[in-house]
Amino acid sequence: AQRVTQPEKLLSVFKGAPVELKCNYSYSGSPELFWYVQYSRQRLQLLLRHISRESIKGFTADLNKGETSFHLKKPFAQEEDSAMYYCAPLHSGGFKTIFGAGTRLFVKA
């Protein structure tokens, strides 16, 4: 069964500290992976996708096929990074996206 796990419901870090939001997936085939973010009072929106190998707002995510992980990282957290983050694999068949339960990141001043 397709499954995505975000083990941390809440992650609290100080401003300037590194942050890593964990995501592990269980999928057949080779999924495409996304991170979505929901800031306070804003709608859910795409943060980044692994096929683009991009860095958005200082965040990066590397796909580790051996560990079936797609952790989201940022070397220096900012207060404006406080938000809800969802890891979301898209099955290679393109049928649908499965969202993790989400991790709430809180960056303290």
Add this chain to the structure above:
Amino acid sequence: DADVTQTPRNRITKTGKRIMLECSQTKGHDRMYWYRQDPGLGLRLIYYSFDVKDINKGEISDGYSVSRQAQAKFSLSLESAIPNQTALYFCATSDETGGKDTQYFGPGTRLTVL
């Protein structure tokens, strides 16, 4: 992003009532989705539609039905609302070309069933 809109934004209803949530999009996307968001459970897919003639059940379709009236409109109905359907509901669209199925979300509808 006003390209995906949902009405109503908030709704309080009673157990047993029929209710419809509407979603409209101006992005020209073929694919549309309905999710519900519950604390600790993330987003769960209720129904999805890849074009006007294609409707598919998601993870949690029981108690829900949908209608794809046009490419731009995708409605979610609760035939007989119950309290555990209290949640935040999101509509989303995607286009499999170019953006590789990136999803674009509406602002959400907060539904409370008493």
